[in-house]
Amino acid sequence: MAQGTLAHEPQLKIERAGNKVTAVLAGPWTAEHARVVETLAGEIAAQADRHHLIIDLAGVQRLDTLGAWVLDRTRHELGGSGLVSDFVNATPEQGILLNEVAYRGFQELPKPKPSRFVDFLVDVGRTVAEAGNDLVRGVAFLGQLVSAFVRVLLNPRRFRGSAVVNQLEQIAYRGVPIIVLISFLVGAIVAQQGIFQLVKFGATPFVVDLIGILVMRELGVLLTSIMVAGRSGSAFTAEIGSMKMREEIDALRVMGLDPIEVLILPRILALIIGLPLLTFLASIAALLGGGVTAWVYGDISPDVFLTRLKASIALNTFMVGLIKAPFMAMIIGIIATLEGLAVAGSAESLGRHVTSSVVKAIFMVIVLDGVFAMFFAAIRY
Amino acid sequence: MLERHHPAPLENREVIIRVRGIEVGFGEKTILKDLDLDVYRGEILGFVGASGQGKSVLTRAILGLVPKRAGTIEVLGQNLDELSSSERRLMERHWGVLFQQGALFSALTVKQNVQVPMREHLDLSDRLLDELAMLKIEMVGLKPDAADKLPSELSGGMIKRAALARALALDPDIVFLDEPTSGLDPIGAGEFDELIATLQRTLGLTVFMVTHDLDSLYTVCDRIAALGEGKILAEGPIEAMLASDHPWLRSYFHGKRARAALAGGA
Numbered sequence: 350m351a352q353g354t355l356a357h358e359p360q361l362k363i364e365r366a367g368n369k370v371t372a373v374l375a376g377p378w379t380a381e382h383a384r385v386v387e388t389l390a391g392e393i394a395a396q397a398d399r400h401h402l403i404i405d406l407a408g409v410q411r412l413d414t415l416g417a418w419v420l421d422r423t424r425h426e427l428g429g430s431g432l433v434s435d436f437v438n439a440t441p442e443q444g445i446l447l448n449e450v451a452y453r454g455f456q457e458l459p460k461p462k463p464s465r466f467v468d469f470l471v472d473v474g475r476t477v478a479e480a481g482n483d484l485v486r487g488v489a490f491l492g493q494l495v496s497a498f499v500r501v502l503l504n505p506r507r508f509r510g511s512a513v514v515n516q517l518e519q520i521a522y523r524g525v526p527i528i529v530l531i532s533f534l535v536g537a538i539v540a541q542q543g544i545f546q547l548v549k550f551g552a553t554p555f556v557v558d559l560i561g562i563l564v565m566r567e568l569g570v571l572l573t574s575i576m577v578a579g580r581s582g583s584a585f586t587a588e589i590g591s592m593k594m595r596e597e598i599d600a601l602r603v604m605g606l607d608p609i610e611v612l613i614l615p616r617i618l619a620l621i622i623g624l625p626l627l628t629f630l631a632s633i634a635a636l637l638g639g640g641v642t643a644w645v646y647g648d649i650s651p652d653v654f655l656t657r658l659k660a661s662i663a664l665n666t667f668m669v670g671l672i673k674a675p676f677m678a679m680i681i682g683i684i685a686t687l688e689g690l691a692v693a694g695s696a697e698s699l700g701r702h703v704t705s706s707v708v709k710a711i712f713m714v715i716v717l718d719g720v721f722a723m724f725f726a727a728i729r730y
Numbered sequence: 731m732l733e734r735h736h737p738a739p740l741e742n743r744e745v746i747i748r749v750r751g752i753e754v755g756f757g758e759k760t761i762l763k764d765l766d767l768d769v770y771r772g773e774i775l776g777f778v779g780a781s782g783q784g785k786s787v788l789t790r791a792i793l794g795l796v797p798k799r800a801g802t803i804e805v806l807g808q809n810l811d812e813l814s815s816s817e818r819r820l821m822e823r824h825w826g827v828l829f830q831q832g833a834l835f836s837a838l839t840v841k842q843n844v845q846v847p848m849r850e851h852l853d854l855s856d857r858l859l860d861e862l863a864m865l866k867i868e869m870v871g872l873k874p875d876a877a878d879k880l881p882s883e884l885s886g887g888m889i890k891r892a893a894l895a896r897a898l899a900l901d902p903d904i905v906f907l908d909e910p911t912s913g914l915d916p917i918g919a920g921e922f923d924e925l926i927a928t929l930q931r932t933l934g935l936t937v938f939m940v941t942h943d944l945d946s947l948y949t950v951c952d953r954i955a956a957l958g959e960g961k962i963l964a965e966g967p968i969e970a971m972l973a974s975d976h977p978w979l980r981s982y983f984h985g986k987r988a989r990a991a992l993a994g995g996a
């Protein structure tokens with residue numbers, strides 16, 4: 350460049366001659382020095398009042414889009430107040446850049462004015478409407494599922510046995526350790542609390558009835574469903590959702606494959622088979638946890654525990670828990686599928702739907718459990 | 731038709747990327763072996779080769795995204811292996827990358843995508859941040875209303891353009907384009923080539939373009955390098971490619987498609 354030494358910052362010198370102001374620029378007018386560039390451009394505008402402005406680029410070592418943009422913006426704004434300005438001594442490359450970058454305003458797209466109260470009302474309304482829609486979609490989807498199931502029953506060659514087994518491994522087999530462990534711990538905690546309270550009435554042995562009935566009727570199936578919603582429901586939503594994002598679901602459709610038959614039915618069947626099995630294991634583990642605590646903490650020997658257990662629970666206690674499991678599986682599967690299919694475009698949307706799949710599934714599992722409690726109470730089972 | 735620009739004679743030009751003796755492999759498989767390549771400042775280099783030969787792998791190796799087993803890579807005269815992490819960050823400002831699939835951040839709008847590198851590397855006022863992003867979006871030929879769209883709402887061609895705008899966000903010296911026109915219709919591809927040539931002239935870019943598009947090779951590339959068997963089979967202007975007697979190059983540049991492109995392009 351013309352200058353002997355390289356400047357590290359953009360520089361500006363204002364020279365006045367008669368009615369003309371010359372802004373002599375030097376150094377790098379680039380994005381690294383955006384703040385300085387903007388300040389100096391402001392200074393050019395301030396100094397140029399009522400004069401013909403010449404912007405001399407001879408000393409500019411580097412000019413990038415940002416430098417060119419800010420300079421042309423300055424020139425444009427001065428032009429608005431009737432002042433003529435010109436660039437001189439620009440290299441051909443700088444000339445091309447200044448031309449290409451010629452200033453133009455970008456009109457702001459109108460943004461709606463936010464009002465907290467209205468937003469809040471809108472939010473509430475939307476949530477309620479969404480819940481209603483969810484219900485309708487859930488029922489409609491149940492219909493599709495049943496019709497796909499019937500189609501497969503009528504034409505068993507279309508049944509994807511290996512997919513079901515594969516899913517069973519993912520949902521049930523791999524879930525065993527964590528579900529058994531958690532159930533064991535919860536059983537132990539409930540027994541400990543039971544003994545702690547019952548000992549005040551001298552009724553410690555009743556802890557066996559407490560554990561037996563609570564675990565068989567409620568805890569086993571609830572714990573399992575909640576764990577399965579967290580473990581498998583989320584995975585299920587993520588799988589379906591990312592397939593949806595990458596148009597894989599559409600690809601299945603155009604190949605004449607029914608995504609419900611290929612992807613969803615095997616998973617839901619696996620859930621319906623797997624969840625009762627897991628519930629059974631979870632109940633045994635919780636009883637075991639309770640038994641160990643009762644023995645160690647409440648001095649109830651295993652013999653006594655088993656005898657009392659036999660007396661306090663009947664087949665129906667056991668069945669109540671088990672009957673609920675397939676329904677829990679349906680709810681979890683349907684919610685996970687619908688959330689997965691609702692994924693659109695972005696990774697963020699995938700994350701949102703996985704979260705909402707788990708939250709909704711756990712909520713519905715608890716609601717359903719309440720409905721069952723009322724039902725069994727009504728029929729005195 | 732585009733006006734072909736005439737770069738200075740080779741020997742006078744600065745080598746901006748110098749690859750020497752590079753070897754890259756995955757597990758047992760060696761993809762690139764003892765490969766040398768020079769890219770000169772201000773040129774558009776077209777990089778061709780059969781699918782799966784390692785064009786993307788070489789690009790990714792230069793960018794430091796896959797490890798190399800041997801060899802050196804110098805960019806802007808600096809050996810990439812010898813850079814400290816702060817020098818490395820500075821280096822990253824000098825290049826922009828258009829990935830094969832665009833790789834736009836799906837949760838951000840086009841404008842926010844373009845602003846990501848600006849926010850990261852530059853200290854800009856809010857006004858300039860906005861204006862500069864809009865300027866880049868217009869420079870790549872997108873309409874202003876595309877700025878507030880999410881990537882999932884864009885067509886294939888628009889995604890490539892938006893990704894190019896993001897690659898240009900920092901006014902890089904070098905841009906890497908991995909198959910920029912694949913998946914575009916011929917007219918869209920032609921327009922994209924023209925865009926790259928225009929931007930190359932306005933911004934003084936060096937362009938490293940992996941491509942299969944014969945039209946691009948004829949109309950915008952100054953020089954072509956062909957990859958095969960883990961090495962550069964041939965490099966030079968299109969005439970040198972046409973004169974080469976390597977079997978793959980012969981079928982590539984003398985096939986039916988090539989003759990059609992030649993008739994249309996020359």
Ligand SMILES: Nc1ncnc2c1ncn2[C@@H]1O[C@H](COP(=O)(O)OP(=O)(O)O)[C@@H](O)[C@H]1O
Pocket residue numbers: 756761779780781782783784785786787788
């Ligand atoms: N991360 C990776 N791991 C293992 N192999 C890879 C990886 N990336 C690429 N390859 C292999 O390297 C070869 C070259 O791939 P690529 O560079 O993508 O080809 P192209 O020339 O079509 O761009 C292919 O055989 C591919 O399977």
Ligand SMILES: [Mg+2]
Pocket residue numbers: 785786787830908
């Ligand atoms: Mg590739």
